[in-house]
Amino acid sequence: MVLICKLAGIIFVMGAAGYLSLSMGQNLDRRKCELRGLYSIFIQLKSQIQYMGDTLPECFEILSKGSKGALSDWLMGLTERLNTKQDMGFSKIWQEELDRLYQISALAPEDVEPLRELGDKLGAADIAAQLKAIDYALLHMERNRQALEETMEQKKKVIVTLSLFGGFMTLLILF
Secondary structure: OHHHHHHHHHHHHHHHHHHHHHHHHHHHHHHHHHHHHHHHHHHHHHHHHHHHOOOHHHHHHHHHHHOOHHHHHHHHHHHHHHHOOOOOOHHHHHHHHHHHHHHHOOOOHHHHHHHHOHHHHOOOOOHHHHHHHHHHHHHHHHHHHHHHHHHHHHHHHHHHHHHHHHHHHHHHHHO
């Protein structure tokens, strides 16, 4: 009976370590996917502003229909808040919604940071300044995505190694 309990404990501890590494690896994959989606959204936003002349709430509503997951929720929240014409300005709404995006997505702080500067430029009468600000944000998003992709395989290997090592060390302590 003791042997069966020890075997069950070993299986549970190693299973938990494996699940932890799998979960953390999926979070990296989700971050990469969301960075690509965010890049695509801002390319489309640039086109909407430059060629269609849509207002920002209209742009965000259109973009939310073409995106999924946390990015779609973020864009819909942004659209709703801009349409309700709250007493706060666009910049304040933008900052609050970026904070919400960071909370509901797998994006890292450095992924959201270039977007913070857009709050002052988007919605301005000067379309050229808006487009330049979007280009600047796109440049930083692409740099973050490339850096993530370059280190992603190494990070996944480290995650698996450390979680299995932690599982083995837990087994040594327990048994």
